[in-house]
Amino acid sequence: MMSKIASLSDIEKLAFQKLDKNALDYYASGAQDEITHYDNKKAFDRYQIRPRFLRDVSKVDMSTEIFGEKFSSPIFVAASAMQKMAHPIGEVGSARSACKHGVCYSLSTVSTTSLEEVSESVQSLVAEGHKSVRWFQLYVYKEKEKTIALIRRAEKAGFTAILITVDTPFTGRRLANIRNAFKMPTHLKLANFEAEEDGNSEKEECGNDDSTWPPKLVAGQLDPGLSWEDIKWIKSQTHLPVLVKGILTHEDAKIALDSGMDGIVVSNHGGRQLDSVSATIDALAEVVSGCENKIPVLMDGGVMRGTDVFKAIALGAKAVFVGRPVLWSLAHDGENGVDLMLDILSEEFRMAMALSGCTSIKDINRNYIQLSPKYYTKL
Numbered sequence: 001m002m003s004k005i006a007s008l009s010d011i012e013k014l015a016f017q018k019l020d021k022n023a024l025d026y027y028a029s030g031a032q033d034e035i036t037h038y039d040n041k042k043a044f045d046r047y048q049i050r051p052r053f054l055r056d057v058s059k060v061d062m063s064t065e066i067f068g069e070k071f072s073s074p075i076f077v078a079a080s081a082m083q084k085m086a087h088p089i090g091e092v093g094s095a096r097s098a099c100k101h102g103v104c105y106s107l108s109t110v111s112t113t114s115l116e117e118v119s120e121s122v123q124s125l126v127a128e129g130h131k132s133v134r135w136f137q138l139y140v141y142k143e144k145e146k147t148i149a150l151i152r153r154a155e156k157a158g159f160t161a162i163l164i165t166v167d168t169p170f171t172g173r174r175l176a177n178i179r180n181a182f183k184m185p186t187h188l189k190l191a192n193f194e195a196e197e198d199g200n201s202e203k204e205e206c207g208n209d210d211s212t213w214p215p216k217l218v219a220g221q222l223d224p225g226l227s228w229e230d231i232k233w234i235k236s237q238t239h240l241p242v243l244v245k246g247i248l249t250h251e252d253a254k255i256a257l258d259s260g261m262d263g264i265v266v267s268n269h270g271g272r273q274l275d276s277v278s279a280t281i282d283a284l285a286e287v288v289s290g291c292e293n294k295i296p297v298l299m300d301g302g303v304m305r306g307t308d309v310f311k312a313i314a315l316g317a318k319a320v321f322v323g324r325p326v327l328w329s330l331a332h333d334g335e336n337g338v339d340l341m342l343d344i345l346s347e348e349f350r351m352a353m354a355l356s357g358c359t360s361i362k363d364i365n366r367n368y369i370q371l372s373p374k375y376y377t378k379l
């Protein structure tokens with residue numbers, strides 16, 4: 001029995017003991033040899049913080065603003081699929097927790113709760129005075145109507161930005177899922193597609209009869225022909241800000257900027273797509289330089305500690321997303337688990353700011369970070 005939970009790693013350990021093999025393998029896996037998956041975490045340790053002292057840190061303001069929305073902290077919830085495998089409350093628990101913490105929630109296309117139900121689930125909190133900012137993560141389907149229908153539903157349900165995932169023309173080879181023929185439990189559904197399917201085809205289309213990885217709603221249906229022209233077309237179809245999720249180079253950052261994108265998420269999909277790409281914290285600076293400070297750059301991948309958040313902000317991120325820690329927290333204790341995780345991470349970030357002499361997000365810049373001399377002498 002573990003003593004008091006003090007870190008996200010503690011929560012992760014508890015979740016590993018609790019989840020069944022099918023779910024654990026799905027959530028934990030990276031692609032192939034998982035080099036990138038592990039490097040996402042390790043890479044943060046290659047950077048050091050350069051703290052400044054004697055600056056009155058009795059009050060620290062972690063709040064930040066993106067697209068005119070104010071958030072309590074730059075620690076957002078990443079879009080991850082099939083959250084009801086972690087806990088029956090699934091996406092409702094993580095969305096409500098993000099709302100209570102005043103941070104942005106992003107919902108996967110491949111969720112086990114529909115986007116309408118997620119919106120509905122936060123309304124009682126909104127009535128109590130909490131603000132809920134929800135962004136919808138979009139997988140682009142070969143069938144244009146299917147993609148547009150998702151966007152319209154997201155708009156109608158009060159989502160305020162679209163995150164288009166660009167790193168998944170095909171799903172990465174996650175060996176554990178292939179070996180144990182990952183299967184979503186049959187009592188769960190890919191809820192955003194339930195209403196569209198009719199009669200007998202429904203179960204199959206929702207992935208439940210599919211014993212192979214990836215589920216049918218993804219394999220063969222996502223558009224591997226996707227290009228920047230399509231992304232521009234999608235952008236022209238909605239009034240919502242559009243961010244591209246999965247950018248890792250300054251070249252693509254520049255194209256995103258020139259294509260009129262409203263923001264970028266530096267991401268390697270938690271190391272689940274192409275293995276051997278750079279850790280996201282290593283790619284962040286070049287992506288920030290590629291878009292010339294004109295659009296917000298956010299990042300995800302391996303964020304486990306407040307100092308990780310601090311390092312990402314120092315290298316130019318406007319905010320970070322946490323992915324797996326949300327799933328571990330749901331597995332540990334549903335909505336309360338996610339509350340605990342966001343409490344710990346924001347307290348750690350507050351402490352990192354205070355102990356390095358920063359009292360607002362705007363204070364945090366490149367002067368507060370260096371590569372460990374073990375690796376290079378200069379950034």
Ligand SMILES: Cc1cc2nc3c(=O)[nH]c(=O)nc-3n(C[C@H](O)[C@H](O)[C@H](O)COP(=O)(O)O)c2cc1C
Pocket residue numbers: 026027028040078079080081108109110137165245267268269270271272300301302303321322323324325327
């Ligand atoms: C189990 C799981 C499911 C995911 N599902 C999606 C998804 O449906 N769409 C997407 O764009 N990214 C998805 N991601 C990637 C996350 O949005 C995010 O990029 C990644 O988890 C960040 O890394 P972290 O887990 O180390 O925090 C998923 C990640 C995990 C672990």
Ligand SMILES: CC(C)CC(=O)C(=O)O
Pocket residue numbers: 081110171214215218269272
């Ligand atoms: C169904 C999958 C493609 C969802 C996903 O993005 C992931 O598992 O990383």
